[in-house]
Amino acid sequence: METINVKTWETAVLDGGPADGLRMKVADRPRVIQVTYPCQVEAAPQGLRADGVYIYRRDHDSASEPLRYGFDIASP
Incomplete structure (x- = not known):
């Protein structure tokens, strides 16, 4: 089994779409x-x-917590 070496965990919030907030x-x-x-x-x-599959993309202007992820309306 592969182990994942995680350096940091951060809070993120989803904006828009079915998982808003x-x-x-x-x-x-x-x-x-x-x-x-x-x-x-x-x-x-x-x-x-x-x-149903929905995609959220990280807002690159989000430099501190919570990181923001916006709904990609073009996602399938």
Whole structure:
């Protein structure tokens, strides 16, 4: 199993989209955060699920906590 060497954890907040206002801790200032949201599936085979995927990109002007991530409206 691979170990992750995290130097710092920082608070981040998501702006816009389905996760607006969500706060979390992130490691090493990722450029992008992916959020998934479950979708309802009709007559699905056992074990099948569908999730909507949303992308949030770090605001590079955000130099101190909380880091801000804006919703990418072009995300699928």
